[in-house]
Structure formats: C-alpha cells, structure tokens
Amino acid sequence: MKAIRKLLIVLITVFLLTGCWNRIEVNDIAIVTAIGLDLVEDNMIRLTLQVAIPTKLGPTGGSSGGGKERSTFVISEKGVTVSEAYRNLQMKLSRRVFFSQSRVLLIGESLARKGIFNIIDFYTRFHQPRMNSFIMFTEGAASEVIKNIPNLESVSAEETKELAKLSVGLKVYVRDFLNMLLTDGLEPYAPQYKLTSVEVDTENEAGKIQTINGAAVFKKDKLIGWMDETETRGILWLRNEIEGGVISIKVPKEKGGGNISFDIIKSKTKILPHHEHGQMKITVNVTSEMSAIENTSKLVLFNPKVIEEIQKNIEKEIKARIQLVVNKAQKDFQSDIFGFGQAVYREYPKAWNTFYKKNWNHEFSQVEVNINSKVYVRRIGLSK
Numbered sequence: 001m002k003a004i005r006k007l008l009i010v011l012i013t014v015f016l017l018t019g020c021w022n023r024i025e026v027n028d029i030a031i032v033t034a035i036g037l038d039l040v041e042d043n044m045i046r047l048t049l050q051v052a053i054p055t056k057l058g059p060t061g062g063s064s065g066g067g068k069e070r071s072t073f074v075i076s077e078k079g080v081t082v083s084e085a086y087r088n089l090q091m092k093l094s095r096r097v098f099f100s101q102s103r104v105l106l107i108g109e110s111l112a113r114k115g116i117f118n119i120i121d122f123y124t125r126f127h128q129p130r131m132n133s134f135i136m137f138t139e140g141a142a143s144e145v146i147k148n149i150p151n152l153e154s155v156s157a158e159e160t161k162e163l164a165k166l167s168v169g170l171k172v173y174v175r176d177f178l179n180m181l182l183t184d185g186l187e188p189y190a191p192q193y194k195l196t197s198v199e200v201d202t203e204n205e206a207g208k209i210q211t212i213n214g215a216a217v218f219k220k221d222k223l224i225g226w227m228d229e230t231e232t233r234g235i236l237w238l239r240n241e242i243e244g245g246v247i248s249i250k251v252p253k254e255k256g257g258g259n260i261s262f263d264i265i266k267s268k269t270k271i272l273p274h275h276e277h278g279q280m281k282i283t284v285n286v287t288s289e290m291s292a293i294e295n296t297s298k299l300v301l302f303n304p305k306v307i308e309e310i311q312k313n314i315e316k317e318i319k320a321r322i323q324l325v326v327n328k329a330q331k332d333f334q335s336d337i338f339g340f341g342q343a344v345y346r347e348y349p350k351a352w353n354t355f356y357k358k359n360w361n362h363e364f365s366q367v368e369v370n371i372n373s374k375v376y377v378r379r380i381g382l383s384k
Contacts, residue, residue, distance in 0.1 A: 029098035033072060034157035035129070036142030037119060039111035040078060047085035048076040048143040049097070050157055071154040074147050082122045099128035104157045105135045105174060106142040106193060112216065112223035120181065120221070123174050131175040134164045136193035137216035137223065145195055148210055160210055164191070169212040169232060170241075181221060184357055185341020188218040189235065192226060219335050227328065234325030237286060237318065238338045240269040247290070249313050251297040258297030262290040262314065265378060271343040275351065282340050282369045286318060291379035301380040315373040322371050336364045 036048035050072050075092060079085030090097050105123075107116060123129045138145050150156040164171050170191040180188040192214030215227040215235055227235065236242045248261045267288040274281045292301055299306050329335055341360045345352040356363055 028095055030093050030095040032097060032099050032102045033155050034104040034106065034146055034160065035099070035102050035133075036076075036106045036108070036146040037082065037111055038108035038141050038143050039114055043114075044078045044080060045082055045085050045111065046076055046078050046143060047082060047089055048074060048146055049089065050074055050146050050155075051093075052101075052155060070149070072156070074143075076143055082119060083126070099126075100130060102157070103130065103133050103161045105129075105133050106146055107135070107137050108142040109137065109139050109223065110141075112137050112218075115221045117181070117221040120174065120178050124178065129174075131173065131178070133174050134161060134191075135172055135174050135177050136160075136164075136191045136212065138193045139226070145193065145210075148195055148208060156210070160193070160212075163210065163212055169229075170215055170235065183342065185336065185343075185345050185352070185360060186339045187220070187335040187337050189337040190216045190218075192216050192232075217329070217333050217335055217337055219333070224335060225333050227325065230321065231325045231328060234321045235337065237267070237269060237322050238271070238284065238325065240267075242267045242269075242288075246293070247314060247317060249310060249317065251299060256298035258295070258299075260292060260297055260299065260301075260310065261294040262377065263293045265289040265291055271338070271340060273340070273344045273347045275348055280344060280348075280356070280363065280367055282343070282367055284322065284369060284371045286322070286371070286373045288314075288318065288373070288375050289378050290314065290375060292377065292381055295381075307377050307380070311375045311377055314375045314377075318373040318375070319371045322373075323369075326369050326371075330365045330367075330369075334361060334365045336360065340364060340367065340369075 031052045031054070032049050033052050034050040036050075038046045038048070040046045051074070052072050053070070075089060077085050077089035077092065079088050086097065105119075107119065111119075123131060123133075146156075148156045150159045153159045153162070170189065172190045177188050177190060180186050191212045194211055194214070195208040196211050198209045213229040213232065215232040216223055217225045217227060233242075233245065242264060245264045246261050247264065248259050251258045251260065265288075267286065269287075270285045272283045272285065274283060295301060299310075301307060301310075326338075329337055341352075341356070341364065344356055344360075348356075
C-alpha cells in the first residue's frame with residue numbers, strides 16, 4: 001500500500017509540473033505602452049496604441065527629441081466597439097497585441113461626451129488591460145496627443161505615468177473611475193491631459209511637453225465640462241487629496257508690499273452633513289499645516305502677531321478656492337464630484353434611502369455649504 005501511495009504521489013506531481021502550456025514568448029508580442037480612444041465619423045471608435053520597439057529601448061534607445069531614434073510607434077484602427085477596433089488593429093501587426101504593460105488610458109473629448117461606460121466595461125471584462133491604469137481625458141483627439149515625443153524617458157507613456165504619480169494634480173485609476181460610477185452620491189472626475197510649451201509664453205510646436213493640471217467633470221459616464229488648474233486644486237482640498245503645494249499671499253502696499261509663499265506640509269478635510277429644520281446642510285472643515293519658504297515682503301515673520309494675521313489670510317485664500325469650485329459644481333455642472341451625497345448617506349442612511357437618493361441631483365445644487373478653514377504656520381525659517 002505504501003508503494004502504491006508513493007506511486008500515486010509521483011504521478012500527481014508529474015501532472016502538476018507539465019510546464020507553462022499557454023506561455024507567450026516576448027518575441028511574439030507587441031507591447032502596448034499607452035491606449036488612446038476617440039469618437040470618429042459614423043459613431044465609430046478609433047483605437048490608437050503606442051507600441052514599444054524593443055530594440056530601441058534601454059540606454060541606447062530614446063526619443064528623436066534627443067537626437068536618437070524613437071522607441072515607440074503609433075498605430076490605430078476603427079470599430080463599432082473597442083474590441084472590434086482591437087481585432088481590426090491586430091490584423092495590421094505581425095505580433096500579438098499585449099495590453100498588460102500599458103498604464104495610461106487617454107480618451108478624447110468627443111467620445112467622453114457621448115459616454116464611456118462601454119470602455120470601462122471592456123476594461124473589466126477583457127483580462128489584459130489593467131484596472132490600475134491611469135485614466136485621463138483630453139480636449140483634443142487622444143490619437144494626436146499620444147504621439148508626443150518624450151523628453152526625460154524613452155517612452156512618453158512612462159513620462160505620463162511618472163507625472164501622475166507625483167500627485168501634482170488629480171490622480172485617478174480606471175478602478176477608481178469605475179467605483180465612482182457605481183457609487184451613489186458621487187459623480188466621476190478625472191485628470192485633464194494636455195500638451196503645452198516647454199518654455200512659458202511661447203508657442204513652439206516642436207517643444208511641447210505633457211501636463212496634468214485640469215479636471216474633467218462627469219455626470220454619470222458622460223463628460224459635461226472642464227475645470228482649470230485653480231479649480232482643480234479646490235477639488236483636491238475637498239476630496240482630502242492635497243499632497244503638497246505652494247500658496248502665496250500678497251502683502252498690501254500699505255504694509256510694504258511683496259509676497260510670502262508657504263509650502264503645504266499636510267492638510268485634512270472633513271465633510272460633515274447636518275439635517276436642520278428639514279434642510280440638509282454641509283460643513284467642510286479644512287485644517288492645514290504650512291511652512292514659510294519665501295518672503296519678499298518687509299514683514300518680520302518672528303512676530304507672533306504677524307504670523308496670526310498671515311494665518312487668517314491663508315485661511316481666507318483656501319476658503320475662496322474651495323468656494324469657487326463648489327459654486328461651479330453646483331451651479332454650472334450640478335455634479336457632486338466631492339462625495340457630499342456619500343457623506344449624507346453615512347450620517348443619515350434612512351433619510352438618504354427614503355428621500356435624498358432619488359432626489360440628490362436636485363438637492364445637491366441647492367444644499368448650503370459652509371467652509372471652515374484653519375491654518376497653522378509651523379515653520380518660518382531662520383532668516384529675518
């Protein structure tokens with residue numbers, strides 16, 4: 001019996017060690033580094049892929065901007081769905097399209113305004129695209145901006161990914177966007193991707209560089225508008241996603257003029273709903289800690305009274321930035337990208353399920369929002 005038992009163990013082990021029967025060799029795949037999607041004529045979807053050229057990658061490869069050969073090429077095809085466009089595009093390539101290395105999804109404005117639920121659906125059903133890809137939107141065609149030549153990396157999609165990871169603007173993954181679509185009391189938002197001149201106040205088409213400094217605002221799965229860089233900072237404040245930044249305060253001429261800049265050390269935002277006299281109100285409490293990094297004024301920061309006044313001025317600045325974006329979301333877009341509805345649900349689940357859930361589109365635009373800002377200047381430096 002022992003001998004038979006040992007033989008069975010050996011046979012089972014042999015079957016389990018049969019190797020990678022479905023392996024795909026690197027030489028047989030076309031590695032996609034970025035994906036672009038646009039709406040074109042006849043409601044067709046244009047799928048544009050940035051594909052790596054393996055022989056041009058590494059320390060000897062690079063972009064044509066540095067006098068070297070490009071390490072990627074761009075290819076596109078159309079279809080009535082994303083998957084059909086993908087199959088049509090596959091017929092143009094001698095290698096199998098491989099999406100799993102792509103970390104950037106760019107979507108053009110025309111497609112975003114029509115609705116992108118089918119695109120998110122493709123990402124959730126097809127096994128290759130990664131749900132932790134960064135999703136971004138562009139005012140122009142994604143097929144054009146995806147051709148951008150990188151400056152610091154061998155692949156432009158790698159620059160895009162690293163730029164998003166810096167958290168200088170919004171950072172949204174495909175999985176985050178899906179969660180926002182499926183969550184009651186929260187509308188989706190995502191970064192705006194654009195190309196701008198390397199040098200300020202110039203329009204050199206040959207010297208374009210990518211930036212992520214705006215926001216795309218959605219109503220369900222449809223794009224309804226854009227917010228600029230200042231308004232986007234307000235979104236970060238409200239979503240408790242501020243991870244640094246600089247705030248500059250202008251000193252009045254009667255006090256000597258000049259400016260003082262502060263670095264944001266950390267910040268915390270709490271959204272508190274209150275149900276009073278049959279009306280829902282929202283209180284936003286923002287607490288921030290900052291350090292002075294530059295002073296071009298004549299104010300002496302070692303003076304406690306001066307610091308106290310400066311803190312009040314910064315508090316007013318933060319409140320104004322948040323109020324600006326709240327007004328735009330309520331009046332222009334009627335889109336709750338801040339998650340006020342979520343906060344109402346957590347605090348008043350019964351009221352949410354019986355009334356606010358089905359009426360939140362209207363209630364959000366009418367709800368009173370009170371913003372409280374508290375700032376502490378923790379460091380002022382050594383210079384007087």
